[in-house]
Amino acid sequence: MTSNLRQAPRRYSRLRLCVFWLAERLARASGGRWFYARLFLSPPLLRHEVIRREGLPASLDGLRIAHLSDLHAGVLLGATSMAGVIEATLAENPDLVVFTGDFIAGEVGPGVDLAGVMAPLAQVPLGAFAVFGNHDYRGRQEGKIERAFTQKGWGFLRNRGQRLGDLPLVLTGVEDPEEGREVDIQAARAGMGPGDLELCLCHNPSSGSYLARQECLAILSGHTHGRQIDLPFLRTLGPAHPGLRVELGPTALVISRGLGVAGVPLRVGAPAEIVLLELRKG
Ligand SMILES: [Fe+2]
Ligand SMILES: [Fe+2]
Numbered sequence: 159m160t161s162n163l164r165q166a167p168r169r170y171s172r173l174r175l176c177v178f179w180l181a182e183r184l185a186r187a188s189g190g191r192w193f194y195a196r197l198f199l200s201p202p203l204l205r206h207e208v209i210r211r212e213g214l215p216a217s218l219d220g221l222r223i224a225h226l227s228d229l230h231a232g233v234l235l236g237a238t239s240m241a242g243v244i245e246a247t248l249a250e251n252p253d254l255v256v257f258t259g260d261f262i263a264g265e266v267g268p269g270v271d272l273a274g275v276m277a278p279l280a281q282v283p284l285g286a287f288a289v290f291g292n293h294d295y296r297g298r299q300e301g302k303i304e305r306a307f308t309q310k311g312w313g314f315l316r317n318r319g320q321r322l323g324d325l326p327l328v329l330t331g332v333e334d335p336e337e338g339r340e341v342d343i344q345a346a347r348a349g350m351g352p353g354d355l356e357l358c359l360c361h362n363p364s365s366g367s368y369l370a371r372q373e374c375l376a377i378l379s380g381h382t383h384g385r386q387i388d389l390p391f392l393r394t395l396g397p398a399h400p401g402l403r404v405e406l407g408p409t410a411l412v413i414s415r416g417l418g419v420a421g422v423p424l425r426v427g428a429p430a431e432i433v434l435l436e437l438r439k440g
Pocket of ligand 1: 228230259260291381382383416
């Protein structure tokens with residue numbers, strides 16, 4: 159794992175992009191969107207992760223965070239695909255909801271359309287917050303997604319931090335390390351004081367070792383889709399997947415396999431998931 163916050167952007171060949179474009183539209187025409195929502199999102203897998211820390215303040219002991227990621231709204235997933243995701247998330251009564259990027263596959267419209275269906279997630283006690291992923295900057299129209307979700311109560315952590323209520327816990331977030339114009343964790347941490355602990359949102363887990371530090375309980379990432387189709391050869395088509403959880407000294411790097419897909423409406427050995435994290439003392 160690299161120790162740089164910035165990552166080199168990946169660029170695919172025109173041939174590969176054409177194959178994906180065609181595969182997605184063929185899948186959609188043969189009912190692939192319905193099939194995917196029915197098979198993988200009704201409901202998605204619920205994965206539990208416990209984040210333990212000696213001396214955790216009593217006010218943070220038992221805090222629960224629902225972590226969603228990588229919807230890739232577009233040809234294969236839309237607002238009508240989301241009922242099982244929203245219901246399963248709210249059924250867990252999380253204190254906080256976070257989303258770690260890739261709202262869209264390419265076009266910005268389907269991402270804007272998600273804001274209405276995802277509005278109830280912002281009603282949890284500590285609110286809902288998001289960072290962008292590499293796909294979200296396509297055409298530099300990510301501000302449209304931000305505006306639509308902000309109107310529904312969501313917050314965006316674009317190189318900034320957000321104190322959670324009056325708790326000694328700051329949620330920090332950075333722009334995507336591949337495609338963000340500026341990626342500035344120092345700015346995100348500027349409002350932290352002595353004794354504050356941190357949860358950090360960063361779409362790309364390859365930047366995790368740069369973000370880990372004593373005050374940071376966990377870094378929440380997505381991007382890899384857990385390899386989506388975890389079979390020989392096919393698993394190498396996507397970004398490097400370091401695992402579901404990597405301990406980086408005092409900080410846990412938690413990687414969501416996400417909820418959406420790229421290319422084909424199929425996952426093998428990498429279920430769509432909501433990660434439910436719980437902070438615990440000890
Ligand atoms: Fe993604
Ligand atoms: Fe991504």
